[in-house]
Amino acid sequence: MSSGGARPLAPWRWLGVPMLQVMAVTFLFALPMRFWGLSLPEPVFAMPLAFAWAVIRPSMLAPLAIMITGVFLDFLWGSPTGFWAVCLLLPYGIVLGARSILAGQGRAVMWAWYAASTALAIGAGYLFTMLDTQNAPNPASVGWQFLATVVLYPFADRLIDRFEDADVRFR
Amino acid sequence: MSLRDNPLGELRVPLTWTAGIVFIVVLIASVAILLSDRREAFDTDASGNPRTMTDKVMAPVGDALSTPGRLTGQGVDGVRGYFFAVSENRRLRAELENMRQWRDVAIALRDTNERYRTILGLKTDPPIPMATARIVTDSRGPFANSRLANAGSEKGIKPGNPVMSENGLVGRIVGVTEGVSRVLLLTDPASRTPVMIDRTNARAILTGDGGPNPKLEYLRGQDPVKSGDLVLTSGDGGVLPRGLPVGVAVKGLDGRWRVVLASDKAAVDFVRILLFEDFTQVADTRKLLHTTPPPPTPGASTLPPPAPAAPAPTTSPAAGSTATTPGPAAGAPATPQPKVNPPAQPAAKTTTPQPKAATPPAKTATPQPKAAATPPAKAPATPAVKTPAPKAPAPKAATPPAGAAP
Numbered sequence: 001m002s003s004g005g006a007r008p009l010a011p012w013r014w015l016g017v018p019m020l021q022v023m024a025v026t027f028l029f030a031l032p033m034r035f036w037g038l039s040l041p042e043p044v045f046a047m048p049l050a051f052a053w054a055v056i057r058p059s060m061l062a063p064l065a066i067m068i069t070g071v072f073l074d075f076l077w078g079s080p081t082g083f084w085a086v087c088l089l090l091p092y093g094i095v096l097g098a099r100s101i102l103a104g105q106g107r108a109v110m111w112a113w114y115a116a117s118t119a120l121a122i123g124a125g126y127l128f129t130m131l132d133t134q135n136a137p138n139p140a141s142v143g144w145q146f147l148a149t150v151v152l153y154p155f156a157d158r159l160i161d162r163f164e165d166a167d168v169r170f171r
Numbered sequence: 172m173s174l175r176d177n178p179l180g181e182l183r184v185p186l187t188w189t190a191g192i193v194f195i196v197v198l199i200a201s202v203a204i205l206l207s208d209r210r211e212a213f214d215t216d217a218s219g220n221p222r223t224m225t226d227k228v229m230a231p232v233g234d235a236l237s238t239p240g241r242l243t244g245q246g247v248d249g250v251r252g253y254f255f256a257v258s259e260n261r262r263l264r265a266e267l268e269n270m271r272q273w274r275d276v277a278i279a280l281r282d283t284n285e286r287y288r289t290i291l292g293l294k295t296d297p298p299i300p301m302a303t304a305r306i307v308t309d310s311r312g313p314f315a316n317s318r319l320a321n322a323g324s325e326k327g328i329k330p331g332n333p334v335m336s337e338n339g340l341v342g343r344i345v346g347v348t349e350g351v352s353r354v355l356l357l358t359d360p361a362s363r364t365p366v367m368i369d370r371t372n373a374r375a376i377l378t379g380d381g382g383p384n385p386k387l388e389y390l391r392g393q394d395p396v397k398s399g400d401l402v403l404t405s406g407d408g409g410v411l412p413r414g415l416p417v418g419v420a421v422k423g424l425d426g427r428w429r430v431v432l433a434s435d436k437a438a439v440d441f442v443r444i445l446l447f448e449d450f451t452q453v454a455d456t457r458k459l460l461h462t463t464p465p466p467p468t469p470g471a472s473t474l475p476p477p478a479p480a481a482p483a484p485t486t487s488p489a490a491g492s493t494a495t496t497p498g499p500a501a502g503a504p505a506t507p508q509p510k511v512n513p514p515a516q517p518a519a520k521t522t523t524p525q526p527k528a529a530t531p532p533a534k535t536a537t538p539q540p541k542a543a544a545t546p547p548a549k550a551p552a553t554p555a556v557k558t559p560a561p562k563a564p565a566p567k568a569a570t571p572p573a574g575a576a577p
Contacts, residue, residue, distance in 0.1 A: 027229075027232070027233070027236070027308075028236065030233070030308045030309060030310055031233060031236055031237045031240060031307075031308065031309065032237060032306045032307070032308065032309040032318070032438070032439070032440060033237065033240045034244075034438045037438075039309070039311055039438075040311075042310065042311045042312045058186060058187045058190035058191070059190055060186075060189055060190050060193040062190070063190075063193055063194040063197035063198070064193070064197055066197075067197050067200070067201055070201065071204075075221075075222060075225040075226070075229070076225075076229065076308065076310065077310035077312060077314075077315045077317070078310055078315045078316075078317030078353060078355070078359075079312075079314055079315035080205060080208040081204050081205065081208040081221075081222065082201045082202065082203075082204030082205030082206075082207075082208055083205055083208075083314070083315075085201035085204070085205070086198070086201045086202055086205055089194070089197065089198045089201055090198075092194070093194055093198065096190070096191070096194065125313075125314050126313075126314075128205070128314075129313075129314045129360050129381075132361070133360040133361045135360045135361075135378060135379075135380060136380065137313040137314060137360050137380055137381040137382075138313055138380040138381045138382030140382060141312070141313035141380075141381045141382045141383075142313045142381070144313075145312055145313055
């Protein structure tokens with residue numbers, strides 16, 4: 001075995017670059033553009049990150065990166081500060097705890113887990129909004145955002161494929 | 172080399188535990204930040220509020236990034252206008268013909284209103300100054316609906332100012348810094364707007380829920396609203412001016428009354444921010460608290476008589492009742508009379524054409540009497556907005572002749 005396999009994974013490769021990419025794409029989707037009278041959907045692009053980072057390996061920097069991404073979403077979208085940080089950290093923690101169960105699962109099962117973690121994040125957002133504003137968000141709008149986020153699983157899958165075996169200590 | 176022989180394998184458990192501890196700490200910190208944040212307590216001090224600082228950074232970036240899309244849209248509109256110029260011209264001619272009748276009605280109503288105001292001595296609101304801004308970012312999720320506009324405190328914008336597109340009310344300002352302001356949309360779950368149904372004057376609170384059509388809550392009375400009723404701001408509470416167009420009432424699939432927003436008719440790219448200040452902003456409350464009350468009006472029936480000397484230690488019941496119970500003779504002169512203008516002023520207006528005379532000629536498109544009150548309320552940008560016409564007399568004055576009704 002070569003000594004290069006034991007080299008730890010550089011955080012900027014699997015945390016920093018995807019985080020900046022997600023911020024950029026989220027910002028682009030927040031531009032006021034309409035196509036044929038319809039505005040763009042608003043998926044939570046940070047959700048694939050939260051899922052993939054938990055699957056790839058336990059990390060001390062990943063929760064911080066999720067928190068920074070969540071606060072960025074709050075500032076961009078105008079939600080209360082910390083709202084998306086909490087909503088993203090909750091599924092991250094669940095998936096991190098179930099990491100041993102997820103190991104070796106097929107793509108369909110992983111997609112189902114991703115959908116469940118997305119439901120947890122958006123459900124937490126629904127609850128926090130209801131408590132904060134004394135007003136239940138529109139279920140149809142919540143459903144649309146859930147669907148728009150669930151279809152983003154291929155990005156999480158790509159990230160997992162790329163970095164899951166990159167650190168020999170967590171194979 | 173087997174896994175058992177891997178010397179780094181022993182690091183697995185400590186790293187996992189440390190990552191778990193860091194996760195819990197970060198989660199607790201995030202919850203603390205969330206609990207300490209209150210969106211309604213926006214601080215307008217740019218140096219003290221990270222949110223306004225990030226808005227200040229994001230606004231020019233969003234402005235620059237949205238420029239290609241905006242230019243493309245303008246180009247597409249130009250091409251479309253070129254190819255559809257004939258049909259557009261035909262449509263505009265018909266609309267202009269209809270608007271001419273409305274103009275005559277509006278002139279007659281304005282004249283009538285001026286006379287009423289003169290007679291009643293009404294104090295009308297001053298015209299509202301405006302600032303124009305361009306929307307540079309737009310969030311449309313179910314939990315927060317807000318936009319950034321590229322105009323801020325340098326144009327006199329303050330939190331609470333209403334924001335309108337060319338079609339209707341969009342929302343209100345909730346955060347301002349130099350060069351940028353954040354608009355809370357009517358659809359945001361935290362948005363509450365006092366509105367009224369134009370047809371019945373019934374009041375309601377327009378409550379956003381993250382969907383495209385906010386709810387009408389706290390509707391009172393029997394059948395206060397019907398599908399298609401025009402919804403306007405009521406001005407209750409003084410937060411928003413009265414009469415801004417909001418949308419049209421519809422029955423939602425969930426059985427609730429909702430509003431199809433007028434601002435959704437077209438893309439909201441440019442907005443007008445009304446620099447409206449309600450009474451609480453205009454009045455200097457500190458000064459009001461320290462103002463000495465005016466001296467009592469002599470002979471006023473509702474006031475105790477002025478004490479010429481030190482109060483007697485013992486007061487007879489008769490004296491007390493005299494002081495608090497006004498006699499009819501004493502009350503009469505102190506009753507405030509409405510300020511009546513000299514009769515010469517209304518008399519001078521006798522040559523003004525009566526509303527009936529100014530009614531547009533009988534045409535099939537003659538507006539209904541109720542709808543005649545709509546155009547003044549729809550023009551918040553003009554000074555006429557701030558002087559909404561009295562609802563009762565206006566439609567009657569504009570009622571076209573019976574034969575003219577379609």
